[in-house]
Amino acid sequence: MLEIRSLSAGYGTLTALDAVSARLEPGGRLGVFGHNGAGKTTLLRCIVGAHAAHAGEVVFDGKPVLPGNVPATIRRGIAFVPQGHNVFPNLTVADNLATAGLLFDGKFAGEVLKIFPLLEERRGQRACSLSGGEQQMLALGMALMTQPKWLLLDEPSTGLAPVIVRNVMSQLAKVNAAFGTGLIIVEQNVPATLKVVEHGLILKSGRTVFSGEAATLAAKPDLWEWF
Numbered sequence: 001m002l003e004i005r006s007l008s009a010g011y012g013t014l015t016a017l018d019a020v021s022a023r024l025e026p027g028g029r030l031g032v033f034g035h036n037g038a039g040k041t042t043l044l045r046c047i048v049g050a051h052a053a054h055a056g057e058v059v060f061d062g063k064p065v066l067p068g069n070v071p072a073t074i075r076r077g078i079a080f081v082p083q084g085h086n087v088f089p090n091l092t093v094a095d096n097l098a099t100a101g102l103l104f105d106g107k108f109a110g111e112v113l114k115i116f117p118l119l120e121e122r123r124g125q126r127a128c129s130l131s132g133g134e135q136q137m138l139a140l141g142m143a144l145m146t147q148p149k150w151l152l153l154d155e156p157s158t159g160l161a162p163v164i165v166r167n168v169m170s171q172l173a174k175v176n177a178a179f180g181t182g183l184i185i186v187e188q189n190v191p192a193t194l195k196v197v198e199h200g201l202i203l204k205s206g207r208t209v210f211s212g213e214a215a216t217l218a219a220k221p222d223l224w225e226w227f
């Protein structure tokens with residue numbers, strides 16, 4: 001269980017998150033939406049312990065996530081893929097995966113390569129020579145090397161062509177189904193994300209303006225009124 005309990009956070013005097021709550025069952029899938037500056041990245045950074053909340057807490061499997069020790073959070077089973085291509089450009093695909101899994105069971109690479117056969121094909125190729133979509137797939141594979149219970153993704157579709165976005169989203173669905181990994185996806189591409197997630201959270205100036213079923217959002221033609 002991952003619980004976000006009335007989380008408030010900011011930077012100096014600026015409030016970026018204001019009493020945001022969510023309760024996620026293991027293997028759950030949440031999409032977090034909102035305009036630029038709504039507080040989405042701040043929420044992910046608080047969940048992984050990269051940013052300290054002013055108030056409230058994140059409780060994972062009954063224990064709080066303590067800020068300031070991201071490696072400890074990752075070891076507990078929460079992985080974070082920040083925005084951008086988070087790969088070592090000069091290492092091969094195989095070495096990127098091995099590096100990401102250094103402190104974990106290296107045998108898991110086999111499982112990751114089964115989910116992403118393309119990475120197997122490219123295993124000897126340097127990461128910088130992969131396309132944007134392939135690099136995103138590698139970043140995802142690297143996060144999975146830590147065998148997370150939860151995978152937090154900050155705008156995984158950024159800079160990708162629509163067909164590749166669909167591909168990334170279907171890979172995320174596959175990961176969720178194969179390993180039971182819970183997903184928290186921050187995205188600007190709401191329609192593509194709603195195909196994968198079961199719950200949606202819309203933030204506006206750090207506050208929750210919608211929290212509920214993804215199907216409710218998908219069925220709402222004037223969805224943008226909430227933004």
Ligand code: ATP
Nearest residue numbers: 011014015016034035036037038039040041042043
């Ligand atoms: P985007 O979609 O543009 O990535 P976001 O919804 O992820 O936006 P955040 O990055 O969480 O929003 O930012 C929330 C607010 O906090 C914004 O007003 C932003 O300018 C501010 N902010 C974010 N990081 C910092 C920082 N390191 N120092 C000061 N202010 C920050």
